[in-house]
Amino acid sequence: MKLLAVFLLVFSMMALTSGDKRIVLHKKSFSCPCHWSQINGRCFIFVAKPMTWAKAEKNCLSMGANLASVRNIKEYRQIQGLILAAGYETRETWIGGSDAQEDRTWLWSDGSALRFTNWCPKQPDNLTRKQECLQMNYSAGKCWDDTECSAKKPSVCVKKSCPR
Ligand SMILES: [Ca+2]
Numbered sequence: 001m002k003l004l005a006v007f008l009l010v011f012s013m014m015a016l017t018s019g020d021k022r023i024v025l026h027k028k029s030f031s032c033p034c035h036w037s038q039i040n041g042r043c044f045i046f047v048a049k050p051m052t053w054a055k056a057e058k059n060c061l062s063m064g065a066n067l068a069s070v071r072n073i074k075e076y077r078q079i080q081g082l083i084l085a086a087g088y089e090t091r092e093t094w095i096g097g098s099d100a101q102e103d104r105t106w107l108w109s110d111g112s113a114l115r116f117t118n119w120c121p122k123q124p125d126n127l128t129r130k131q132e133c134l135q136m137n138y139s140a141g142k143c144w145d146d147t148e149c150s151a152k153k154p155s156v157c158v159k160k161s162c163p164r
């Protein structure tokens with residue numbers, strides 16, 4: 001009887017393992033919720049309503065998201081494309097960068113490492129010594145600037161795409 005029990009245990013473990021493999025195979029296709037756009041394997045949405053940086057982050061959180069982090073220039077151009085497609089041209093827009101915890105130490109609110117940057121010339125300048133939030137589409141270059149977090153601007157949220 002003992003042997004049978006061991007055999008059954010091993011057999012059920014094998015069944016579990018093969019079940020897991022099937023799940024892994026299906027993970028190759030991803031999807032975003034309605035009205036979210038898939039860019040580089042993540043889901044983005046443009047929020048037109050002007051809000052402070054913190055209110056914009058809170059709004060993203062309410063949708064299971066964070067203010068957008070940006071990984072490379074191609075992703076940045078695609079995020080600019082989202083704003084353009086929404087009819088907001090190259091409007092200044094909040095994304096998830098902030099140095100509120102420590103001046104000149106920039107972090108993304110989604111917890112990912114801030115490696116790629118696209119600062120405008122002479123930015124971030126921490127003008128008036130209280131510029132702690134990252135706006136995109138700044139100046140003629142439509143690049144990044146640090147500005148006062150209390151300013152009300154549209155925003156872009158990001159969240160992970162889900163297995164279909
Ligand atoms: Ca600063």
Ligand SMILES: [Ca+2]
Binds near residue numbers: 123124125127146147
């Ligand atoms: Ca600035």
